[in-house]
Amino acid sequence: MLSPSQTTWVILAGGQASRMGGHDKGLVQLNQMPLIEHVIERLRPQTSHIVINANRNLSTYQAYAPVIKDLFSEYPGPLAGMHAGLTASKNEWVGFVPCDCPRLHKDLVTRFCAHVTDGIDVLVATDGDKQQPVFALMHRRVLPKLTEFLQRGERKLMFFIRECRFQEVDFSDAPECFLNLNTPQELAKFGELTQ
Incomplete structure (x- = not known):
């Protein structure tokens, strides 16, 4: 089994957050704490290698972990953050x-590592109903393919994953761990539920 210590984990915070009114989503407050802190709180006990992909407020993010920027301009989406992470990582x-x-699964890293097998390039989470492609584990050997994919103007994460040898990682026992907060309304509602 792949050890969690052999992996690097990238928190994707490099988007435009247009549905959050353009505010930097990772720094939006939830219960008096930036969203990025909630994620780090869940991820840090699982891995010692955390990196943040961000394209603005870099000095703020650097207080939490090393920061890497997209190498592609104009915010091409999560694949650009994945590309940056694969490029920067010393781990395979x-x-x-x-x-x-904020409800990131407390055994996410271990569960992904347990599913690594020969011949698989990408592991992608599923909630039992559908795939959750921004929760993924990728081998660095996909980097040339991802670079070419982005260079030809492609942006769809699922399309890229389907071009790779991939396997699903089952989280159907805890679908709530994929709850994501895209709008101020979702943020406010979740904050009320957890107080």
């Missing part, structure tokens, strides 16, 4: 989670 396996999921 690189995991990804979004910055807006």
Whole structure:
């Protein structure tokens, strides 16, 4: 089994957050704490290798973990953050989670590592109903394919995953761990529920 210590985990906070009114989503407050802190609180006990992908407020994010920027301009989406993470990592396996999921599964890293097998390039989470592609673990060997994919103007994460040898990781026992907060209304509602 792949050890969690052999993986790097990238928190994706590099988007435009247009549905959050353009505010930097990772720094939006939830219960008096930035969203990024909620995610780090869940992820830090699982791995010692955490990196943040961000394209603004870099110095603020650097207080939490090393920061990497997209290498593609104009915010092409989560794949650009994945590309940056795969490019920067010294570990062969690189995991990804979004910055807006405060209920991140407490065994996410171990569960992904347990599913690594020969011949698989990408592991992607499923909630039992559908795939959750921003929760993924990728081998660095997909980097040339991802670079070419982005260079030809493609942006759809699921399309890229389907071009790779992938396997699902089952989280159907805890679908709530994928709850993501995209709008101020969702943020406010979740904050009320957890107080």
